[in-house]
Amino acid sequence: MALTSHDDIPTDVLDGAVKPYSRDKIYVLTALFLAAITVVEVLTYAAPDFPLWSHEHNLIVPVLMILMAVKFFTVAYIFMHLRFDKPLLTRVFYSGLVVALLVYIAVLSTFRIWWSDQHN
Amino acid sequence: MAETVYAHESVAQADAHAAAAHIEHDTNTGISNTKLAMWLFLASECLLFGGLITTYILYRNPLEGPTPHEIYDIPFTSTSSFILLMSSLTMVLAVSAIERGDHQRLRVWLGATALLGATFIAGQVYEFTVFYREGLGFTTSRFSSAFYTLTGFHGVHVTVGIIMLVSLLVLSLRGKLPEHRSETVEVVGLYWHFVDIVWIFIFAVVYLVPS
Numbered sequence: 114m115a116l117t118s119h120d121d122i123p124t125d126v127l128d129g130a131v132k133p134y135s136r137d138k139i140y141v142l143t144a145l146f147l148a149a150i151t152v153v154e155v156l157t158y159a160a161p162d163f164p165l166w167s168h169e170h171n172l173i174v175p176v177l178m179i180l181m182a183v184k185f186f187t188v189a190y191i192f193m194h195l196r197f198d199k200p201l202l203t204r205v206f207y208s209g210l211v212v213a214l215l216v217y218i219a220v221l222s223t224f225r226i227w228w229s230d231q232h233n
Numbered sequence: 234m235a236e237t238v239y240a241h242e243s244v245a246q247a248d249a250h251a252a253a254a255h256i257e258h259d260t261n262t263g264i265s266n267t268k269l270a271m272w273l274f275l276a277s278e279c280l281l282f283g284g285l286i287t288t289y290i291l292y293r294n295p296l297e298g299p300t301p302h303e304i305y306d307i308p309f310t311s312t313s314s315f316i317l318l319m320s321s322l323t324m325v326l327a328v329s330a331i332e333r334g335d336h337q338r339l340r341v342w343l344g345a346t347a348l349l350g351a352t353f354i355a356g357q358v359y360e361f362t363v364f365y366r367e368g369l370g371f372t373t374s375r376f377s378s379a380f381y382t383l384t385g386f387h388g389v390h391v392t393v394g395i396i397m398l399v400s401l402l403v404l405s406l407r408g409k410l411p412e413h414r415s416e417t418v419e420v421v422g423l424y425w426h427f428v429d430i431v432w433i434f435i436f437a438v439v440y441l442v443p444s
Contacts, residue, residue: 136329144322151318155311158441174442181437185430192325193426194419201262202272209276213283220287 143191147184154180271420275427282431285383286438294444295376299369305440306360313356314436317391320349321429328422331415339418340405346425347398350391357388380439387435390428397421 157166157173166173190196195203221227260266293301327342361381369377401421404410410417 136332137326140322140325140329144319147318147321148315151311151315154437154441155307158307158311177437177441181433184433188321188426188430188433192321192429193423199262199264201264202269205269205272206276206279209273209279213279216280217283217287221290224291226290 139191143187147187150180150184265416267420268416268423271423275423278427278431282383282386282434285379285386286434289376289379289383289439292375292379293439295374298373298377299364299367300444301376301380301439302444304364304367304369306363307440309356309360310436310440313353313360314432316349316356317353317429317432320346320353321426323349324422324425328415328419331410331412331418334412336405336410339410340402343398343402343405343418347395347402350395350398350425354388354391354395357384357391361385383435383439387428387431390431394421394425394428397424 154177156163157177161167161173164170166176189206195206260269262269295301323342323345327339327346330336330338330342361384369380371378371381398421401410401418
């Protein structure tokens with residue numbers, strides 16, 4: 114029997130899935146959440162004097178990195194199904210991501226990118 | 234109750250089982266080789282884009298030519314970013330549609346995703362044209378080379394994604410994309426979402442982080 118957009122996907126129908134979940138509603142809510150975060154990201158440019166990330170506190174980069182990470186993992190977990198798929202796929206993806214992060218943090222550190230202003 | 238169809242059966246046999254059919258992959262992991270290969274490919278792509286983003290970070294303060302924040306049009310790029318983000322929604326709705334056997338909506342969502350992707354690329358071409366006219370050529374500075382290489386590589390990835398989406402749309406229109414092949418759409422979807430998350434990274438690091 115064909116499923117409707119309001120039905121849960123039975124575990125045995127969705128290839129590789131280990132947990133049943135309702136679909137389209139979750140996807141639309143996720144997209145709204147991502148859109149809201151994007152608005153906040155753009156606000157860091159449009160309203161630079163907002164107390165949370167004003168020049169006074171110098172928190173604009175940490176705030177942007179946190180928002181970016183939230184968006185990144187939300188897309189990976191919900192839209193790319195890592196939340197619902199077999200854990201092996203999460204490990205495969207994270208292995209590439211972690212290796213890339215470690216390698217390039219090492220590269221940036223080699224170029225003294227984190228403390229160049231103080232030492233040059 | 235869903236009926237199990239084994240991967241080694243013929244396409245005709247699998248088509249006969251369609252509707253709520255489930256392909257049980259006879260691999261060690263229980264995951265199809267195609268899907269696992271796509272995830273491995275995406276993991277390796279993290280290294281590619283990591284290298285390009287790192288290069289950009291190293292060279293983001295140019296010694297000559299326009300500086301990033303003299304030429305960036307943040308409202309325009311924000312709109313492009315929003316369009317690409319929403320294309321991830323239409324992509325996942327396309328996967329959802331084929332998994333429940335709704336081919337009409339599959340085509341609508343695939344078409345919408347390709348259209349949103351094409352809009353993003355059109356925006357990127359426009360942005361590059363404006364930057365070039367303002368004096369930022371590929372060889373103007375190390376910053377410009379790093380910027381065009383990073384965003385250009387991403388643009389090529391989006392373009393490849395659009396080609397795959399249009400191919401799926403044509404296959405669907407010809408009736409060659411039955412429900413039991415939903416994994417094909419899912420794998421293309423994984424690629425598309427990855428392109429989106431790379432842009433999430435680029436948008437924050439390249440455009441929004443102040444110099």
